[in-house]
Amino acid sequence: MTRFLVRRLLTAVLTLFAVSVLSFLMFFGLPRDPVSGMCPKNCNAERLERVRTELGLRDPLVEQYANYMKGIVTGRDLGSSQGGRCEAPCLGYSYVNSEAVTDTLTRVLPVTLSIVIPAAVLWLVLGVGLGMISALRRGTLLDRLAIGFSLTGASLQLYFVGAVLLLVFTYNLRLTPVPSYTSIFDNPWKWASGLVLAWVALAFLFSAIYARLSRAQMLETLSEDFVRTARAKGLAKPTVYGRHALRAAITPVVTIAGLDVGSALGGTVITETTFGLQGLGRTAIDAVRSGDLPTIMATVLISAVFIVVANIVVDILYAAIDPRVRLR
Amino acid sequence: MRLKRAAAAGGALALLAVMGACSENKGTGGGNDTDRVQSGSIATDPKESMGPAAEVPGATKGGTFRVIRETKISHLDPQRVYSFAGLMNAPLYARFLTTFKDDGSGKVTLVGDLAETPGTDVNKDCKAWEFKIKDGVKFEDGSPITSKEIAYGIARSFDPDLTGGPTYLQEWLADSPQYDAKWDFKKNKASLPPGLTTPDAKTLKFEFAKPHCDLPFAASLPYTAPLKADKDTGVNLDNLPFSSGPYKVTKNTAGVELVLERNENWDPKTDPVRHAYPDKIVWGFGPDAEAGANRVIADNGDDQSALAWNGVPSALIAKVTSDQALKPRSVQGQTPSLWRLTINTSRVTDLSVRQALNYAIDRDGFIKVYGGEATAKAVTTLLPPSTIGYEKYEAYPAGATGDVDKAKQLLAGKTPELVLGVGDDYPEYGTQLKGNLEKAGFKVTLKSIPADAKLDEVGKKSNPWDIYLDQWAADWPSGAAVLPVLFDGRTIKAENNSNTSYVNNDDINKEFDRVLALPAADQAKEWAKLDQRVMKELAPAVPLFVEQGYYLHGSKVGGIYLSSIFGYPALTSAYVKQ
Numbered sequence: 001m002t003r004f005l006v007r008r009l010l011t012a013v014l015t016l017f018a019v020s021v022l023s024f025l026m027f028f029g030l031p032r033d034p035v036s037g038m039c040p041k042n043c044n045a046e047r048l049e050r051v052r053t054e055l056g057l058r059d060p061l062v063e064q065y066a067n068y069m070k071g072i073v074t075g076r077d078l079g080s081s082q083g084g085r086c087e088a089p090c091l092g093y094s095y096v097n098s099e100a101v102t103d104t105l106t107r108v109l110p111v112t113l114s115i116v117i118p119a120a121v122l123w124l125v126l127g128v129g130l131g132m133i134s135a136l137r138r139g140t141l142l143d144r145l146a147i148g149f150s151l152t153g154a155s156l157q158l159y160f161v162g163a164v165l166l167l168v169f170t171y172n173l174r175l176t177p178v179p180s181y182t183s184i185f186d187n188p189w190k191w192a193s194g195l196v197l198a199w200v201a202l203a204f205l206f207s208a209i210y211a212r213l214s215r216a217q218m219l220e221t222l223s224e225d226f227v228r229t230a231r232a233k234g235l236a237k238p239t240v241y242g243r244h245a246l247r248a249a250i251t252p253v254v255t256i257a258g259l260d261v262g263s264a265l266g267g268t269v270i271t272e273t274t275f276g277l278q279g280l281g282r283t284a285i286d287a288v289r290s291g292d293l294p295t296i297m298a299t300v301l302i303s304a305v306f307i308v309v310a311n312i313v314v315d316i317l318y319a320a321i322d323p324r325v326r327l328r
Numbered sequence: 329m330r331l332k333r334a335a336a337a338g339g340a341l342a343l344l345a346v347m348g349a350c351s352e353n354k355g356t357g358g359g360n361d362t363d364r365v366q367s368g369s370i371a372t373d374p375k376e377s378m379g380p381a382a383e384v385p386g387a388t389k390g391g392t393f394r395v396i397r398e399t400k401i402s403h404l405d406p407q408r409v410y411s412f413a414g415l416m417n418a419p420l421y422a423r424f425l426t427t428f429k430d431d432g433s434g435k436v437t438l439v440g441d442l443a444e445t446p447g448t449d450v451n452k453d454c455k456a457w458e459f460k461i462k463d464g465v466k467f468e469d470g471s472p473i474t475s476k477e478i479a480y481g482i483a484r485s486f487d488p489d490l491t492g493g494p495t496y497l498q499e500w501l502a503d504s505p506q507y508d509a510k511w512d513f514k515k516n517k518a519s520l521p522p523g524l525t526t527p528d529a530k531t532l533k534f535e536f537a538k539p540h541c542d543l544p545f546a547a548s549l550p551y552t553a554p555l556k557a558d559k560d561t562g563v564n565l566d567n568l569p570f571s572s573g574p575y576k577v578t579k580n581t582a583g584v585e586l587v588l589e590r591n592e593n594w595d596p597k598t599d600p601v602r603h604a605y606p607d608k609i610v611w612g613f614g615p616d617a618e619a620g621a622n623r624v625i626a627d628n629g630d631d632q633s634a635l636a637w638n639g640v641p642s643a644l645i646a647k648v649t650s651d652q653a654l655k656p657r658s659v660q661g662q663t664p665s666l667w668r669l670t671i672n673t674s675r676v677t678d679l680s681v682r683q684a685l686n687y688a689i690d691r692d693g694f695i696k697v698y699g700g701e702a703t704a705k706a707v708t709t710l711l712p713p714s715t716i717g718y719e720k721y722e723a724y725p726a727g728a729t730g731d732v733d734k735a736k737q738l739l740a741g742k743t744p745e746l747v748l749g750v751g752d753d754y755p756e757y758g759t760q761l762k763g764n765l766e767k768a769g770f771k772v773t774l775k776s777i778p779a780d781a782k783l784d785e786v787g788k789k790s791n792p793w794d795i796y797l798d799q800w801a802a803d804w805p806s807g808a809a810v811l812p813v814l815f816d817g818r819t820i821k822a823e824n825n826s827n828t829s830y831v832n833n834d835d836i837n838k839e840f841d842r843v844l845a846l847p848a849a850d851q852a853k854e855w856a857k858l859d860q861r862v863m864k865e866l867a868p869a870v871p872l873f874v875e876q877g878y879y880l881h882g883s884k885v886g887g888i889y890l891s892s893i894f895g896y897p898a899l900t901s902a903y904v905k906q
Contacts (some may be wrong), residue, residue, distance in 0.1 A: 046506065051488070080514070081489035083563050095491070096402070097582045098566035107581065166619070171626035178615075178623060178631070181584075276398075276614035278583045286399060286583070 001319075008315060012308045019304040023297045024065050054079060068092070091301070092294030096287070101298045104283060109302075111181045112279035114195055115271060116264045119202035124257060127207035128250065131214025135222065136241065146211055153208025162201045162274035169197060179275035198275045202268065206260065210253060217249040224248070251322050255314055262310025266303030370438045370446050370544060371429075377440035378462075380596040381603050382431070384887045384901050391904030393606035393885065394634035396620040400583045400613050405566040406553030407485040408492040412896045413637065418550040419602060419900050420588055420609060421571045425459055425478060425532070425552035426544050429601050430898065432889030436805070438544055439600050442473060442554065442572075443532075446544040454539035459532045459547075466593040467556065468571035474529035477554035479520050485551045486521055487513040489563055494803065496546040503537040517557065541844075545804035574604035586611040605887065605903035617641040624880045625654065632882040633904045635897060640878045642699040648880065649702060659879045659888050662705060663895025665801040666712040669761070669870040670786070674830040675794045676746070680738050682867035685795070686724035688735035688768035689870045697760040704873040710814070711859045712874045714892060716805050717852025723863040735768035745771045749786065749793030753779035757797060787825045798828055798869070805893060807855025812840040815862055829868035836862060 035051045052058055056067065070076060071090035078086045082093035083100060091101040134146035169176045176197055182190040221227060222245055230240045267281025280299060287295035371377055402411045406422040409415060419427065427441035438446045443459040450456040465473040484490060486498050488508045498507035501523040511521045520526070523535040534543060559570040567580055574596075575588035588609040596604070615623065617638035624636040625648070640648050640658075648654050669689065671682050691706040698704050707713065708722045726734060746765070750758030755776065762772040775793060777785055786796050802809035812819075817832020819825070839861070843854040862868065877890045879897055887901040 047488070047508075080562055097400070098403070098405075098563060099582060104582065107584070166622070171622055171628070174626075174628050177629075180614075273616065274619075276616065276619050278614055282614075283583070 005312075005316075008312050012312060015308050016301070016304055020069070020301055021065070023300040024068060026297070026300070054081060091298040094287075094292050094295045096290045096292040096295070101294050104295060105280070105298060105302060108278055108280050108283045110183065111277055112265060112268060112272070112281065114181060114184065114191065115198050115202070115268055115277065115279060116261065118192075118195070119199040119206070120257070120261045120264070122199055122203035123206035123210060124253075126203055127210025128214045128253060130207065130211040131216075132218055132241075132246065132249075134211065134215045135218035138219065146215070150208040150211040150215075153205050154212070156205060158201055158205055158270045159274050161204060162197070162271065165197045165201055166275070179277060181277055181279075195277075198268075198271050198277065201274070202264075202271055210257070213256065214249065214253055217252055218245065221245045221249040247321050251318060254317050254321060258310045258314030258317075259307070262307040263303075265306040265310070267299065371440070372445065374440070374444045376429070376437065377443070377445055377600050378597065379599040379602075381429075381599065381601050381901075384603060384605075384903065387603065387605050387887055387901070387903040388906040389605050389607075389903070390906055391606050391633060391884070392608040392610055392630070393899075393902050393904050394630055395609070395611045395637050395899070396615055396623060396631075396634050397611060397613050397637040398616050398620065401586065401611070403492050403566055404569050404577065404580065404586075405490065405563075406550040406555075406569060407481060407487075407490050408566060409550040410493050412894055415550065415894055416891065416896050416899055417586075417611070418553070419573060420575045421569060421573045421577055421591070422550055422553035423465065423473075423572045423599070424550060425547040427548050427601050428891075428893050430889075430892045432892075432898070432901070436892045438548065441548070441599070441601070442478060442552075443547075447547065449541075454541040454543070455536050457534040457536075457543050459534075461530050461532065462598050463530075464595050464598050465572070466595065467554070467559075468576045468591045468593055470593045471556065473554045473572055475526040475532040476529065477556055478532055478552060479524055479526045480557050480560075481553050481555045482524060482551065483513055483517075483520050484555065484560060486511055487562075493551050494546075494549050496542075496549070496803075497534075497551060500536050500538075500540045500543075500546075501534065542804070542806065542808065545806065549803060574599070574602050575609060583613050585613065602900045603887070603903070605901075609899070609902075611637075618643060621648070621880055624657070624882055625651075627657075627883050632884040635881040635885060635888060635902070636879060637897070640702070640880055642703065645700060645702050645878070648878075654880065657881055657883060657885075659877070659881070659890060659897060660702070661877050661890040661895070662713060663801065663875045663877050663890070664712045664714040664805065664893070665799055665875040665895060666707060666710075667704075667797060667799045667872040667875070668710070669872060670796055670798040670828050671867070671869055672791065672794050672796070672828070672830055673866070673868055674789070676744075678744075679867060680740075681742075681744050683724060684735040684738040684744075684768065685765070685770070686863075686867055686870050687726045687731045687738065688765055688770070689726065689872070690728075690730040690764040691872060692728040693764055694757070694760055695873055697756050698873070701876075702878050703876050705876055706873050707871050709859055709871055710863060710869065711807055711810055711855065712801075714805050714874075714895070715802075715807055715810065715855070717807065717854075717856045719853075719856040719859070721860050721863075723860060723867070730764065730768070732768045739769050743769050743771055745773070746794040747773050747775055747792065749775050749777045749782075749791070749796040751779040751782045751797070752776045761795075784824070786828050788823050789820060789825060789830060790822075796828075797872075799875075801895070803893075806851075807859065808844060808851065811855060811858055811862065812844065815866070815868060816840050829866075831866050831868040833866055836866065 035048055035055065056064060067076060071086060073088060075088035075090045076086055078084065078093050086093065086100050089102060094101050094104055097104050130146045130149065134143045137143050170178060177193055179197055180194040182194055184191040227240060227245050230244050267284050268279065269281035269285055272279040272282040273285065280302065283295065284299035287299060397413065401413045401417055403409050403414055406418055409418045424441045425443050426438055426446045429437040429439045440446055442461055442465055444462055448458045450458050461475050467473060482497055485493055486508050499505055501521045502510040504510050525533045527533060554572050555570060568577055571577065571591045574591055574594040576591040577586065578589045579585060579587035590607055618641050620636040620638050621640050621644050623631045624634055648658065671685060676682055695701060695704045695706060706728065709720065711718055748758055748761060758774045762774055765772050785791055800810065800814060813826050815827060815829060815831050816837055817827065818837055820827055820830055820832060839858055843851055843858060846854060877895050881888055884905045885902065886905055887903045888897050890896065891898040
């Protein structure tokens with residue numbers, strides 16, 4: 001187990017290194033001059049050159065990358081034009097937000113986490129639950145309803161579902177407040193009521209996919225020999241389904257869930273935009289719109305971290321869920 | 329987001345006669361008079377520059393006024409403010425040397441804000457200006473504002489770290505576009521830029537190498553806001569500015585919320601324009617235009633006292649205009665932002681082709697694609713109707729939908745091939761123009777330009793497009809801030825051009841010089857004449873329309889009107905009905 005973890009962590013570090021190099025190169029590859037946003041109107045070539053030199057953009061590329069990475073580990077001095085000392089983990093300075101990128105991320109990450117984690121719990125419980133019940137009640141009205149639900153959910157788009165939810169529950173019925181983020185530590189009720197529509201929208205769409213996947217996996221597992229053997233040995237149905245069949249059926253669901261949660265944590269762009277919440281996804285989109293390159297790089301890196309971590313968690317969960325899987 | 333550019337140039341004027349522009353401010357909101365003739369002046373009597381501002385009928389004090397906006401305001405540091413949202417927000421927490429008294433009922437007057445008057449032209453040559461600072465003006469900590477703090481504010485605008493703000497004063501004082509190379513703020517914090525002096529605590533003097541008769545107007549921009557040297561936190565002032573206005577920033581979470589609360593040290597008796605009715609003003613960022621408008625339409629809870637800053641989006645215009653209940657809560661009016669189809673005269677050298685383009689244009693068709701008549705009003709002039717001395721004319725009378733036959737007649741069988749550069753954010757504009765112009769015999773090739781690079785790309789002299797869409801909104805309502813900036817050929821350089829028609833005509837350039845040298849009161853009519861002359865003799869563009877502002881607010885909001893200067897909702901008279 002330890003060897004496996006070390007190996008996976010090393011791979012993760014290499015992956016993140018590759019992403020950091022690529023996102024750093026993207027800084028220079030984008031069709032936008034990194035210093036254009038810092039220059040006033042009537043900016044001329046001489047002024048632009050001076051700004052480039054001040055920012056170290058005339059240093060060799062390798063040196064610039066080394067400085068960037070050093071900033072993440074030890075912090076660095078960015079000069080007066082970029083707010084002075086930037087403490088570790090320093091991801092640069094945003095001219096658009098007039099603050100260190102780390103400060104921006106510290107503010108927006110809790111928003112995305114608050115959207116994604118409760119929504120993921122909802123969609124997994126609802127999706128897997130519906131899928132299992134549907135499989136166990138195959139051919140019944142309940143099964144057909146579950147299939148209908150999943151087809152509907154899979155066919156709709158979040159911006160549509162979100163807009164309908166807002167129109168019905170917030171603007172017309174006035175049952176939910178205007179979506180907003182409040183820290184769970186400040187006011188748990190306000191936190192939940194401000195995000196509930198986002199959770200419902202995400203859970204509805206995602207659970208549909210999980211319901212279909214879980215149903216198919218469960219049906220396949222139920223037809224396997226070990227299930228028949230367990231039933232023949234006289235084990236009760238709940239024990240067979242819950243302890244044996246479910247564990248085997250859920251492995252692919254965990255794989256998909258890991259990737260979904262990882263990528264959602266990297267930014268639920270449409271959800272955040274639809275509900276007007278300033279999370280990581282919205283921040284990334286705003287950064288792209290305004291050419292805020294340090295923030296773009298940071299959001300790409302953070303998203304990569306989430307995906308990599310989610311994959312490691314999935315690998316570990318495999319072993320915990322299914323004893324047939326051995327970590328080597 | 330549509331490109332906006334605010335700018336102005338030299339010029340001189342004293343009397344204003346502004347046509348059209350703004351909606352009324354009768355205290356209840358809901359102003360929708362889009363064609364009113366306005367008039368105004370530069371105040372000379374110090375009494376006009378004193379407060380308190382005349383009461384808005386029906387206004388009540390107290391409550392929290394909210395503004396819903398999609399994105400954060402780009403800058404709060406007064407020396408860096410230049411976006412429209414920033415320009416409308418800054419007067420809430422900062423005071424300037426001069427300001428416009430704009431009551432929303434047809435009268436615009438330039439008055440002293442921190443200064444007793446809008447300035448004195450000492451030698452009547454526009455080279456030496458003197459401002460006397462009012463007594464009783466204070467910062468948020470209760471300390472007095474003197475000429476020293478105003479001069480310090482102007483001096484720090486020379487700091488190249490403080491990007492984003494306008495640069496008129498800096499360039500005029502340094503007599504060079506490279507003002508920060510001529511005077512280094514960081515090395516000279518204890519002194520002042522060349523030409524800026526404070527003989528005593530009440531006096532601020534500007535001395536320029538060249539005449540700058542527009543100084544009273546230029547001094548109305550936020551970069552003349554005062555700052556105490558010991559409160560200067562450099563780039564971090566952008567997050568928490570130090571207040572000299574009726575409110576102070578108490579909370580600023582980028583992209584989420586900006587909270588302004590009363591500055592108890594602001595004295596309304598010194599302020600001719602700000603009312604400061606609400607106890608608190610809260611900008612909430614996040615919802616897009618549609619969500620913001622929907623919230624205000626729903627009129628629930630806190631949104632009853634909110635304004636949807638991003639306006640009524642195209643998708644909701646039909647719904648909003650047909651709902652009579654929303655009429656009292658809507659604010660409509662013309663803005664100074666004029667759209668034109670710029671003709672690159674360095675490529676389209678044949679005048680008859682440029683004139684044919686003017687005949688062929690289907691303004692109605694374009695406005696429909698743009699968003700309909702609620703969002704745009706057709707114009708045939710280069711100056712927007714909000715300009716001082718504006719006169720309506722049609723150099724190429726072609727009706728609302730164009731005169732294809734007249735265009736063909738001018739082309740005399742030719743089928744000119746034109747490359748139309750169009751921003752990739754609104755490709756439908758290109759499609760409409762292509763369809764329109766090809767009916768008159770032009771062969772149009774569409775070329776997409778990345779939206780965020782469009783301004784820079786068309787500003788390059790060697791750009792590869794024959795025609796492209798441009799827009800211009802001046803920083804103050806003078807022809808001097810439009811025509812010489814856009815059409816004086818002597819300003820053309822390799823990059824960053826405002827003269828994107830690349831027109832350079834000696835006779836017209838001389839006319840610019842002649843008008844700029846005229847006594848201030850005589851300029852307005854001359855700009856209107858020159859507008860016609862440029863169109864008739866050079867046809868460097870096809871004027872299209874001026875943007876119409878269309879905003880909604882909640883049922884408890886009053887006092888909102890569109891600024892005559894910038895065309896956006898003015899917040900200084902807003903109140904919450906109690």
